[in-house]
Structures are given as C-alpha cells and as structure tokens.
Amino acid sequence: MNAPIVILGSGLAGVSVARELRKLDKQVPLVIVTADDGGFYSKPSLSNALAVGKSAAQLALTPMAQLATQLNASVIHAHTRAERILPEGHALETGSGRITYGKLVLALGAQPIRLPLQGEGAAAVLSVNHLNDYAVFREQLEGKRRVAILGAGLIGCEFANDLRVAGVDVAVYDLASQPLGRLLPARAAAFFRARLEAAGVRFHFDTSIEAIALSSQGDGGSSSYRLVDKHGNTHTADLVLSAVGLKPATALAQAAGLNTARGIVVDKLLRTSAPDIYALGDCAEVEGLVLPFVMPIMQAARALAKTLSGAAGGEVAVDYPAMPVVVKTPACQAVVCPPPAGAAGTWREEVGPAGVRALFVGAGGKPLGFSLVGEAVKEKQALAAQMPAWL
Ligand SMILES: Cc1cc2nc3c(=O)[nH]c(=O)nc-3n(C[C@H](O)[C@H](O)[C@H](O)COP(=O)(O)OP(=O)(O)OC[C@H]3O[C@@H](n4cnc5c(N)ncnc54)[C@H](O)[C@@H]3O)c2cc1C
Numbered sequence: 001m002n003a004p005i006v007i008l009g010s011g012l013a014g015v016s017v018a019r020e021l022r023k024l025d026k027q028v029p030l031v032i033v034t035a036d037d038g039g040f041y042s043k044p045s046l047s048n049a050l051a052v053g054k055s056a057a058q059l060a061l062t063p064m065a066q067l068a069t070q071l072n073a074s075v076i077h078a079h080t081r082a083e084r085i086l087p088e089g090h091a092l093e094t095g096s097g098r099i100t101y102g103k104l105v106l107a108l109g110a111q112p113i114r115l116p117l118q119g120e121g122a123a124a125v126l127s128v129n130h131l132n133d134y135a136v137f138r139e140q141l142e143g144k145r146r147v148a149i150l151g152a153g154l155i156g157c158e159f160a161n162d163l164r165v166a167g168v169d170v171a172v173y174d175l176a177s178q179p180l181g182r183l184l185p186a187r188a189a190a191f192f193r194a195r196l197e198a199a200g201v202r203f204h205f206d207t208s209i210e211a212i213a214l215s216s217q218g219d220g221g222s223s224s225y226r227l228v229d230k231h232g233n234t235h236t237a238d239l240v241l242s243a244v245g246l247k248p249a250t251a252l253a254q255a256a257g258l259n260t261a262r263g264i265v266v267d268k269l270l271r272t273s274a275p276d277i278y279a280l281g282d283c284a285e286v287e288g289l290v291l292p293f294v295m296p297i298m299q300a301a302r303a304l305a306k307t308l309s310g311a312a313g314g315e316v317a318v319d320y321p322a323m324p325v326v327v328k329t330p331a332c333q334a335v336v337c338p339p340p341a342g343a344a345g346t347w348r349e350e351v352g353p354a355g356v357r358a359l360f361v362g363a364g365g366k367p368l369g370f371s372l373v374g375e376a377v378k379e380k381q382a383l384a385a386q387m388p389a390w391l
Helices: 012-024 043-047 063-072 131-141 156-164 186-199 251-255 294-309 375-384
Strands: 005-008 030-033 060-062 076-077 080-088 091-094 099-102 103-106 108-111 146-150 169-173 202-204 209-217 223-230 234-235 240-241 246-248 265-266 277-279 285-286 326-327 334-337 346-351 354-362 365-375
Touching: 005 012, 005 334, 012 030, 012 063, 012 294, 043 131, 060 063, 060 080, 063 076, 080 251, 080 277, 108 240, 131 240, 146 156, 146 223, 146 234, 156 169, 156 186, 156 326, 169 234, 169 246, 186 354, 186 365, 223 240, 265 277, 277 294, 285 294, 334 375, 354 375
Parallel strands: 005 030, 005 103, 030 076, 103 277, 146 169, 146 240, 169 202, 265 285
Antiparallel strands: 080 091, 091 099, 108 246, 209 223, 223 234, 326 334, 334 365, 346 354, 354 365
C-alpha cells in the first residue's frame, strides 16, 4: 500500500480538506490524527449557541465513527497528539506510535492567547476555542449571573450578545476605545456599541484587566472574582471569559525545522518549506496572511484537495477573493470585509438612522474594503462583488 495522506487535526480545516479530497479521489489511503475525539462540530456555533438554545452536546454534529465512514478514512487516530514531525523520514511520532506519510497536511488550528494576569483567580479564566471548552464554559455558567469578557473583538462581542440573550449580566473590557477595533471605523463602531449597550452589554474601553482575585467562596463551592483594571478600579464577576485572540499552532512545525512566522509559512500552493508537507486553516500563514475564518479555510481546502488528488495534473494555488465575515450579534447586524493587507486608503462613512455604511477607499476613490452595520448589511453581496481579491 502507498504511504497514506495523513491529516493532522480534525477541525474545519482538516475535515474540509478530507471531504474535498474524497470528492475527487475515493480510494487514496487517508489517515487522520487528532488530539481531540475526532468528531466534527461547527466552531462558529459556539458563540451563538445560547441564543439558539443549544447545549455543547447538541452542537456535536458528526461523531468520529460516522465521520470515518463518510470520509472513507483508513483510520482516525482520536485522542492522539502528534509529538514530532520527521520530514526526512516522512513520518510522525505520536502518542500511539510512529505513522509514515506520503503527504502530510498540518491543520493544527490555533491556541487562545493567555493574558499575563496576576491574582489567584487568574487560573480560572476560561477561553472557548473548542467544543470541549464550550462544555466547560456552559457547566461553569450554570447559576452564574455576572460574566466579565476580556476583549471586545469579534468573538468577545458575539459571546457578550449571546449571554445577554440568556439574561446574563455582561461587562466587556478592552484596551481599545471601541468594539471590533480592528474591523470597524469610528462611526460604525459607535453605532454597533450603542445597539449592544441598548441590549444591556456594558463596555469598559481604554482599559485592561490586570489582576483577578478570588472574592468569595459560596456554599455550593461557587466563586466570584474581583477584577482590577489598569486604572486601579475594581469590578466583580462570577465567571471570566477571555477572548483576546488566538495564536496559530506553530510549535510542532517549528521544532521540525519548517519555516514559521505568525503562522506556519506556506506559499499559494499551501506548501510548507518541507517537501510533501502542506498547511491550512488557523495554523497557517498563506503568503503572509493569517485568516482564521471559515471562508478562507474552505477556499484552501478545495485547492489543496486538488493538489493531493492530482486531479488537476499538478499543484493548485489557492485564491482568496474578498470574503466578508458576518458578525453574529443579533442586537446589531454587522458585516466586515477588510481591505487587502497593507492597502492604503481612508474610510468614508455614511451614517443613517438605521445603520452605517463604511467604505474603505484607495487611490481614485476605488473601494477596497467595507464595514456595514444595522440595516446597511443588506448591501453585503453587491459590495463584495466590487472588492479586489485578497490574494
Ligand atoms: C467562538 C468562535 C466563533 C467563530 N465564529 C466564526 C464565524 O462566525 N465565521 C467565521 O468565518 N469564522 C468563525 N470562527 C473561526 C473559525 O471557526 C475557525 O477559523 C476554524 O474553525 C478553524 O478551524 P481549524 O481546523 O483551522 O482549527 P481547529 O478547529 O482549532 O482544529 C485544530 C485541530 O488540530 C488538532 N490538533 C492540534 N494540535 C495537535 C497535535 N499536536 N496532534 C494532533 N492533533 C492536534 C486539534 O485537536 C483539532 O482537531 C470562530 C471561531 C471561534 C473560536
């Protein structure tokens, strides 16, 4: 038997490349190695599951056995961590032995960034980047009234809105002076903020939480926390959720001598610096771009599947058209489509009573990116068609 295609990781990136590959080649031996249970779930649902009334168990879409059948995978090694990649031997060392590969796909995802917080409550801060994390979050949320969220980016705002829908008191802290700081220009951000505040979210901007002390221990073993911000103000919460960003998982690749920067460095063909090793998804930096979103992952999975199957007679480059991201905040609809990396231009915002349409325009008034909030989101399709490709 030929050495198999081995996919490391069973998140959206790993599973999508396997699914796309099977559309093109039903037989090539395929092995998936994953640190988690090998089941498939939709990660974006984690930040709006309360609003739609779903538990962690209900978010698990495809159990491992079913996925293995769907993918005609020779094996899915679940709960198996890859410990070392040996590029010269075309092999992996894992917790359950050595696995050789013909081609290796790194779909290792990213890890939540941990803030350097002081205080005995710091260790209790939760992050949600996996279904298992979500199960813990929901378990700990049981009976709690006040949640503090560190970070007012996309994930922080989505969780804030979701928790409000469930009647939880939510305070969000961020160093920036507005929500979605990297995605919305000022007036769009002000509109978005006002809508979320009207829904009951309390924002604390231009600050950061520096220490978390354990405030009390209730009869049922429940704790509450005293958060101290950088101005010395104190705040109280029953649970603290960190949503300050993710760091691509580069350690395994780096230890194997592969080029890494912000992510595992790959070219447009999704090739790493080592022969027969490819990378995609949250762990990858594609031609300088780290795009931890569903649509770019799907683009990459389709291109890589063609390469792996040989269906196109050679390696296939990924292309990234402009791909707007919908922010899942029912209190204020929002869609963001950032300009291509490094593009020069300015924001032009049109503020209306029911929304803000913001265009990022470059030389000669050429639209390069956009942000839409409120009713302006209905322009998403029309504007997306005018945007330049990201890659
Ligand atoms: C709460 C939340 C909401 C989101 N909402 C949206 C949204 O609305 N729209 C959007 O476009 N994007 C959204 N995203 C981003 C999107 O979900 C991710 O970009 C995508 O799911 C990442 O998939 P991945 O496969 O690259 O990584 P992951 O899903 O993290 O998968 C990584 C895999 O690698 C495995 N692994 C890691 N290390 C090892 C090892 N050493 N050995 C073996 N296996 C290993 C893990 O077990 C896992 O199976 C959201 C993200 C979050 C966290």
